[in-house]
Each structure stands twice: as structure tokens, then as C-alpha cells.
Amino acid sequence: MFGSMQRGVNAYAKVGMETSVISASPHKLIVLLYDGAITAIKNGATHMAAGNIVEKGAAISKALDIINNGLRASLDKKAGGEIASNLDSLYVYMTERLLMANLQNKTALLDEVQTLLVDLRDAWTQIGEKPAQAPSMSHYPVMASA
Template sequence: MAFNYAATYQNNKIQTASKGELTLILYDAGVKFVNMAILALEKDDMEGANKNIKKAEDVITEFRSTLDHKYPVANDFDLVYDYMYRRLIEANIKKDKEILEAVLVDFKEMRDVWKQVMKQAR
């Protein structure tokens, strides 16, 4: 039985991460899954595209479940996440690469803003 060092490292990284770092990990996962879905579509791998779009949807579901609605900005984030989620569903139904590319831009922009927030918080 081979020992998977990468999986162990990733698991430890997640277990020791701060809330801010976990948010960044989630954004990175969203970027990764949308990229993988785009690549799958380019290879006519509809099952792979579906699987990765569903994973990106799960990332958004996680974001939405952690919003603290006692802060007004949570409603703004919820609207953005809802939009991204609906676009992912549409991309999956239509197997539309352009929609996925637009959602990818959204994920990257939100991740980059979050990185700036984390820098300023230090």
C-alpha cells in the first residue's frame, strides 16, 4: 500500500488553516473545478464536465451556508453566489464553455479580492 503524501499534506493544511485561509482554499477549489470542467468539455468528456461543475456548485453551496446574515454584506455575497450557482447549472445543461469561462472569471476575481483582504488584515 502506497502512502499518499500529497493527500496527507492537503488534509493537514485544511485542518490547521484559519477561517480566512479556508475561504481562500475554497476559492482555489472553485477555480480548479471550473478549469477542470472547461478542459473536460474541450475533450468532449461530458461526464467529467458534469462531475467538476457539480463540485464547483458544492463550493458555492458551502460559501452560502457559511454566510453570516447579521452583516448586510452577506446578502450581497448571497446574490453573487446565487448568480454563479445558476450560471453553473445553465453551463451544465447546455455544456457551454463560455458560461464556464465567465464563472471562472468571477471565482478568480473573488479569490483575488479575498487575498487582498487577508493581506490587509495582517
């Protein structure tokens, strides 16, 4: 009569994700991209183990899309210099490993890429957790009392 409960849950999750994206800082958006790619790879591994070929392919394709059209596309190679260049190379490597995992049904390759993404996500999260430092009071002259 009212549709499936799963559809309602999916709609609620989609609204929650859209709200997160709209209100997120650029830093948080990168974390969301990492989270999305990690989740897609986990789903791909689950479908691979269950023999669900179509779902496995869709999940891995989603991870590839996030890596290439989200993470790689957001790199600013001029401003980021060597770090951005190295990340770009790492994302290319991840793409190749995911394609091989899909073709050869190797969960170990999915695990490898997932580990790399988790490490990058953790590092990115730690960068964002550092509070902006206020200028040290030692830079200001001390007022003499009268």
C-alpha cells in the same frame, strides 16, 4: 505491484490538502474554497472541450457543491449585512450559470463564473494580507525626562 504512481500522487496531495485545512485560519479556509471551486471549473472546461460528459458533470457538480455548501453556507447574513446578502445573490447567480454551462456545454459560462471567483478570491486575499495595525504611539503620553 505497489499500485499506480497516480494513486500515490493523489494520496500525497490529499494529505497535503488535509494538513492545509486543519492548520488554516477561517480566512484561509475561504481562500481554499475559492481555489477549489476555481480548479473544479477549470477541470470542467477541460472535460467539456474533450467531450468527457461524465467527468465534466462531476467537475461542475464539485464546483456547485463548494459554492453552495462551502461559500454560501459560511455567510453570516446578520453580521455581514448588505455585503453578505450581495455575496449570497452572486453565489446564486454563479450556481445558475454553472447549471446552464453544464446543460448547454458552454465554456463561456464557465469562464464567466471562474472570472467572478478569481476576482472574489483576489479581494479576499488582499483583505487577509493587511497586517493588524498596532496602536499609534501618539495615543500614549510622552514621558518627560528627568
